[in-house]
Amino acid sequence: MPLLNDILDYNAAFIDQKEYQNLITTKTPNAKAVLLTCMDTRLTELSTRALGFKNGDVKVVKNAGATISHPYGSTMRSLLVAIYALGAEEIIIMGHKDCGMGNLDVNSVIDTMKSRGITDNTLNTIEHSGIDIQQFLRGFDDVTQNVQTNIQKIYNHPLFDQSVPIHGLVIDPHNGELEVIQNGYEFTK
């Protein structure tokens, strides 16, 4: 059965059996923190449970590689809104070992796009409009460095309140073990 059908069947039973009652919380994070991490499937639950967060404890922002690719893009906006409007008082940037965005082969991604019908003409049009597709799709070489780079992007953002601690972590997606890249309390103003 197609996935959406499965989802809708499950959802009807979920509502009917009032399973949502176990998940009721507020929009304010109990731990007063926002976590930026990767969309990796191994981190779906591990990224919060290995940190001791339960449902409702933390705002979670996820994308490919736990990366802020643009200072005025949606990831940065989410972090700022979490701080200024949704009750977060600390930021945690958590990359992970064995990330799919580490050493991503951009040319291979572009080749796959072409094999699925994206034409050179389209790619050229995008390039001519000022978008560097290689840069747009690019991952990172080193996860520790990527976490540090993202911390700096936030810290130096003109709209960021530098009294907010930014912690940098790398998690092992196999067992949840954390490595501290930056203790944010040591760098707040």
Ligand SMILES: [Zn+2]
């Ligand atoms: Zn990843």
